[in-house]
Amino acid sequence: MKISDVTCAHCGALYLLAESASVDSSPVDGPTGNEACTICGKTFASRSDGKLRAFRFVMSPAARSARAPISP
Numbered sequence: 001m002k003i004s005d006v007t008c009a010h011c012g013a014l015y016l017l018a019e020s021a022s023v024d025s026s027p028v029d030g031p032t033g034n035e036a037c038t039i040c041g042k043t044f045a046s047r048s049d050g051k052l053r054a055f056r057f058v059m060s061p062a063a064r065s066a067r068a069p070i071s072p
């Protein structure tokens with residue numbers, strides 16, 4: 001399984017993507033199509049290429065920007 005992070009191009013929300021290639025020719029179970037962003041609702045990734053993918057929401061764009069200044 002391959003793990004990588006994906007950022008929504010529309011709002012900047014951060015997701016973790018777990019991707020596993022299908023080992024046989026049978027169609028993967030689970031829904032296929034476009035993955036909609038939890039924050040902005042727009043499509044930020046598609047999973048129509050036969051690979052099984054799981055997205056986990058990590059951080060909202062507001063939380064990412066709030067992390068920038070480090071307060072004591």
Ligand SMILES: [Zn+2]
Pocket residue numbers: 008009010011012013037038039040041042044
């Ligand atoms: Zn988004």
